[in-house]
Amino acid sequence: MAQVSDKVMVELRNVDKFYGANKVVKNLNLQIREGEFLTMLGPSGCGKTTTLRMIAGFEAVTSGAVIIEGENVGNKAPYQRNVNTVFQNYALFPHMNVYDNIAFGLTEKKVKKEEIRQRVGEMLSLVQMDGYEKRMPSQLSGGQKQRVAIARALVNRPKVLLLDEPLGALDLKLRKQMQVELKHLQRQLGITFVYVTHDQEESLTMSDRIAVMNNGILEQIGPPDKIYNQPATKFVADFIGESNILEASVGSVDGDSLNVIFETGSAEVSAAGFSQDEMVYISVRPEKLKCSAAAVPGFNLRGTVKEHIYVGSIIKTIIELPNGQDLKMSLLAGTPLIAPGEVVWVYWEKDGTVVLHTHEETLYNLIEQVPKIEVSV
Amino acid sequence: MNSSNKQLTKLLSAVFVTLIYIFLYLPIAIIVFFSFNSSKLNIVFQGFTLQWYGIMLQNTDLMSALENTAIVAVSTVVISVFIGTLAAIGMFRYEFRGKSIVDSFLYIPIVIPEIVMGISLLAFYHILNISLGITTLIIAHVTFSMPYVVVTVRSRISGFDMSVEEAAMDLGATRLHTLLRITLPIIAPGILAGAMLALTLSLDDVIVSFFTTGVDSVTLPIYIFNKVKTGVSPDINALITVIILITLLILVVMRTFEAKTSKKGLV
Numbered sequence: 344m345a346q347v348s349d350k351v352m353v354e355l356r357n358v359d360k361f362y363g364a365n366k367v368v369k370n371l372n373l374q375i376r377e378g379e380f381l382t383m384l385g386p387s388g389c390g391k392t393t394t395l396r397m398i399a400g401f402e403a404v405t406s407g408a409v410i411i412e413g414e415n416v417g418n419k420a421p422y423q424r425n426v427n428t429v430f431q432n433y434a435l436f437p438h439m440n441v442y443d444n445i446a447f448g449l450t451e452k453k454v455k456k457e458e459i460r461q462r463v464g465e466m467l468s469l470v471q472m473d474g475y476e477k478r479m480p481s482q483l484s485g486g487q488k489q490r491v492a493i494a495r496a497l498v499n500r501p502k503v504l505l506l507d508e509p510l511g512a513l514d515l516k517l518r519k520q521m522q523v524e525l526k527h528l529q530r531q532l533g534i535t536f537v538y539v540t541h542d543q544e545e546s547l548t549m550s551d552r553i554a555v556m557n558n559g560i561l562e563q564i565g566p567p568d569k570i571y572n573q574p575a576t577k578f579v580a581d582f583i584g585e586s587n588i589l590e591a592s593v594g595s596v597d598g599d600s601l602n603v604i605f606e607t608g609s610a611e612v613s614a615a616g617f618s619q620d621e622m623v624y625i626s627v628r629p630e631k632l633k634c635s636a637a638a639v640p641g642f643n644l645r646g647t648v649k650e651h652i653y654v655g656s657i658i659k660t661i662i663e664l665p666n667g668q669d670l671k672m673s674l675l676a677g678t679p680l681i682a683p684g685e686v687v688w689v690y691w692e693k694d695g696t697v698v699l700h701t702h703e704e705t706l707y708n709l710i711e712q713v714p715k716i717e718v719s720v
Numbered sequence: 721m722n723s724s725n726k727q728l729t730k731l732l733s734a735v736f737v738t739l740i741y742i743f744l745y746l747p748i749a750i751i752v753f754f755s756f757n758s759s760k761l762n763i764v765f766q767g768f769t770l771q772w773y774g775i776m777l778q779n780t781d782l783m784s785a786l787e788n789t790a791i792v793a794v795s796t797v798v799i800s801v802f803i804g805t806l807a808a809i810g811m812f813r814y815e816f817r818g819k820s821i822v823d824s825f826l827y828i829p830i831v832i833p834e835i836v837m838g839i840s841l842l843a844f845y846h847i848l849n850i851s852l853g854i855t856t857l858i859i860a861h862v863t864f865s866m867p868y869v870v871v872t873v874r875s876r877i878s879g880f881d882m883s884v885e886e887a888a889m890d891l892g893a894t895r896l897h898t899l900l901r902i903t904l905p906i907i908a909p910g911i912l913a914g915a916m917l918a919l920t921l922s923l924d925d926v927i928v929s930f931f932t933t934g935v936d937s938v939t940l941p942i943y944i945f946n947k948v949k950t951g952v953s954p955d956i957n958a959l960i961t962v963i964i965l966i967t968l969l970i971l972v973v974m975r976t977f978e979a980k981t982s983k984k985g986l987v
Contacts, residue, residue: 401890420889421886427891430883436887447888447901499892
């Protein structure tokens with residue numbers, strides 16, 4: 344099993360991509376290590392696919408450098424770069440059968456027929472498509488097309504495999520299965536994967552690191568657990584998983600302890616680097632949110648239980664604050680429920696919350712240095 | 721609705737369809753029928769003969785017209801397919817200033833009345849002092865055939881996911897290889913359809929040809945047109961029968977090709 348090495352395989356240095364006044368990617372700095380599974384995550388239009396296409400060579404950078412294995416590939420055509428792409432819609436050649444599709448890259452490189460046959464055969468068994476050589480793409484299901492597309496890219500033994508929402512067109516069950524298979528494939532081959540998706544759950548499942556993008560800006564980069572537990576910006580907190588985000592102002596600062604004042608209450612949280620009267624966001628995951636009939640020390644926040652929603656193994660409870668904001672709380676099914684209409688005290692677990700600056704756009708370059716933020720009651 | 725009513729509806733629609741097909745094909749059937757008539761008149765059938773086919777072959781004027789037609793048609797197809805395909809690919813792929821204007825002007829020859837085109841081409845050749853002949857005829861035919869090639873090829877391209885071109889380049893193919901190995905095979909049905917249209921348009925054009933042909937480059941339609949004025953002779957019937965046969969053959973070839981490509985999942 345291959346490990347992520349310290350060697351930088353792909354580097355984006357101060358990369359900008361503008362289409363006229365439309366700034367698609369803004370001053371992007373990113374290092375992708377050898378053998379790493381890096382996911383670029385973000386909503387549509389955030390610049391993640393454009394970034395991938397700049398690595399592949401389909402788009403030129405407006406300014407900045409794309410460096411692959413220490414070499415600036417800025418003026419190299421896609422066919423001169425040692426990276427291969429798996430396209431969102433597979434882009435299989437419709438007039439060629441499975442064998443010829445996979446062999447395409449090798450025939451372009453004038454590899455000997457005998458070797459092509461052997462390597463295509465290896466790829467077919469790697470993606471579990473033995474015996475499908477003579478099929479035309481139109482005779483394959485979505486999942487099979489995807490496997491052929493992956494084999495067609497991998498047969499060239501690229502240094503980096505770029506995947507542009509490769510599972511987007513598959514149904515949920517198949518997608519889950521392919522996620523696991525892709526992850527295994529990546530571990531087995533030790534190839535650097537750069538994977539673009541808008542599905543946050545998918546990114547959490549598969550990645551070594553996630554790069555969260557929004558509006559052309561890299562909001563945060565880090566391992567899945569760090570992205571989930573310590574979001575650096577309001578956007579990341581909101582986009583990855585579910586979050587309750589409360590606006591607050593810092594009432595008083597006492598060392599590492601803050602008294603934050605909401606529109607309808609207050610709470611004691613511990614976080615450093617904030618000053619008095621500063622506006623902040625308090626982000627609380629639904630599974631960390633609690634409620635109780637009695638007041639909890641450190642919290643002064645009340646709400647009315649609005650409704651319970653059953654979602655399989657968990658129950659979502661909606662609690663409405665006096666100002667009309669809904670808070671989501673998730674409980675394991677079977678937990679005793681408080682009847683809708685009851686007024687309760689709201690609090691959260693010590694490690695369940697993150698305090699964020701509201702002026703987050705100035706923050707994105709400092710993300711890696713953001714100190715560990717903890718909130719205690 | 722009761723069953724007798726239903727049957728009546730069925731019968732009526734069958735009669736209706738039959739009448740339409742008679743309307744479409746009876747005139748052609750009559751021509752074919754009279755090409756085997758031993759009488760010189762297209763009115764009464766006197767007996768079966770193949771003599772008009774022999775006479776047709778010995779008619780040197782007719783044969784040279786046939787030769788001219790073939791030369792013009794083949795040249796028109798080759799030239800208009802080449803220019804039209806490149807134009808369609810270029811128009812699809814590149815964005816440039818004034819593209820919509822250039823684009824609309826491509827299709828004007830399709831809607832412009834043939835008589836206008838014929839006269840303007842004649843005037844054009846006259847101004848440039850080009851003497852009329854096979855070359856002027858070919859240029860004229862390319863002018864009105866090429867837009868049809870652009871239309872068919874373009875509809876083929878735009879109905880297709882051209883990210884396969886990027887995939888090819890990603891896999892190491894140069895632009896030229898991508899064109900030869902990926903783009904052209906995929907748009908081939910569009911090119912073929914365009915070629916067929918160009919062929920038929922060139923084969924039976926009378927009006928534009930009438931203005932742009934010289935005395936030594938008379939084509940078949942013009943020859944027939946001139947003959948009709950003095951009465952249709954049975955050898956023309958024979959010729960038309962041969963042309964119908966060739967057309968049918970082309971149609972069969974095309975349908976077979978279509979069936980083959982759709983089986984391969986290309987359509």
